[in-house]
Amino acid sequence: MLNAANTMKKRPRTDKPVFRGLDHERRSCTAKKRFSNPGAARTHAAYLRSAYPDTPPMTEYGCEFCGGWHLAKSH
Numbered sequence: 001m002l003n004a005a006n007t008m009k010k011r012p013r014t015d016k017p018v019f020r021g022l023d024h025e026r027r028s029c030t031a032k033k034r035f036s037n038p039g040a041a042r043t044h045a046a047y048l049r050s051a052y053p054d055t056p057p058m059t060e061y062g063c064e065f066c067g068g069w070h071l072a073k074s075h
């Protein structure tokens with residue numbers, strides 16, 4: 001007998017091609033919260049994960065557009 005709980009719910013990953021340009025900038029920079037240093041970004045990520053347990057792990061990255069730091073979901 002199959003146990004439904006053991007059936008992995010796998011959603012196909014849609015890997016959209018990344019277009020560099022204005023849309024890329026909007027999604028990876030202007031639409032995101034900006035931090036002035038990686039420590040602030042990490043602190044905010046830790047806060048998010050404690051406030052919203054469903055928040056996926058996030059990594060900070062230096063932004064090539066604004067020179068600040070943003071958070072991205074890590075894999």
Ligand SMILES: [Zn+2]
Nearest residue numbers: 029063065066
């Ligand atoms: Zn930026």
